[in-house]
């Protein structure tokens with residue numbers, strides 16, 4: 001894991017707003033010919049082909065992240081990932097982002113350098129240009145807002161609203177690991193508070209922690225689907241949990257859905273950790289969230305094209321709207337799917 005190596009402290013106020021912006025953004029380079037003007041003018045100028053998709057996410061300290069186990073470099077990386085993931089979920093390719101931060105003066109310049117190092121690592125990984133943003137002060141915690149812009153041909157953009165009865169429901173990767181990673185980090189923090197000398201062995205949870213701290217967006221999937229000649233009928237990324245996302249697809253497409261418990265893809269570390277914590281792995285996979293996998297529907301005719309592909313699991317199919325959304329358990333009982341995804345507006349119960 002990436003540790004905070006930077007121990008010196010430069011006060012933000014010593015740089016001035018413009019000095020700080022210059023200092024933080026000088027690491028970015030422009031890679032896309034579609035970026036006509038990036039940082040430095042009143043607005044960025046882009047020249048994009050096809051249709052544009054625009055998406056934004058706001059991350060608030062204490063609501064979406066906790067500084068005590070989220071190193072700033074990882075936070076910067078994740079802030080970009082959650083945005084480009086939404087662009088891929090439209091079957092589009094991201095090309096530019098803007099980054100806005102509100103920061104209290106308890107953060108030294110070095111902390112922001114780390115945040116921007118993480119942003120820059122993600123920018124390189126996902127091949128996007130940082131073309132602007134805003135910087136302001138905050139009286140409480142750190143707030144980061146990123147907007148991503150991407151594009152795709154009109155006929156290639158995939159909405160949530162076009163799934164049809166009998167379409168197959170497919171998910172990339174595996175589910176539940178990011179949520180368990182957070183549980184492990186939370187447990188270790190409590191152990192550390194009691195015994196600061198404890199040397200935890202986190203190796204059995206390495207995949208879970210990585211999925212929480214350094215999630216990746218599935219930039220490979222839109223390209224893979226295109227190579228396979230598959231255009232999904234609907235698509236969404238899994239940020240809140242499988243249950244919520246299934247319900248979004250159903251509602252917006254006006255269809256029902258059947259998901260089979262035994263088809264839900266789980267990493268071995270999810271299975272062993274759920275056993276250790278006496279948790280139900282299906283519940284974790286359905287409601288955990290932050291996996292940033294892609295959930296999509298395809299027409300049945302396209303099944304041979306994805307069959308056996310290790311990137312995909314067919315977990316169910318769509319029904320008539322009046323049949324509702326159900327999970328068929330291993331014991332072959334049918335239980336209604338309800339959205340229990342993580343929701344920052346919901347009161348803690």
Ligand code: ADP
Nearest residue numbers: 021025039040041042099100101132133134135
């Ligand atoms: P304005 O007064 O027009 O809002 P600013 O002085 O805030 O301009 O910003 C100057 C330039 O730096 C603009 O191009 C803006 O988009 C960019 N910028 C400001 N803050 C950030 C940031 N945190 N990250 C990236 N670019 C930024």
Ligand code: MG
Nearest residue numbers: 133134135136
């Ligand atoms: Mg500004």
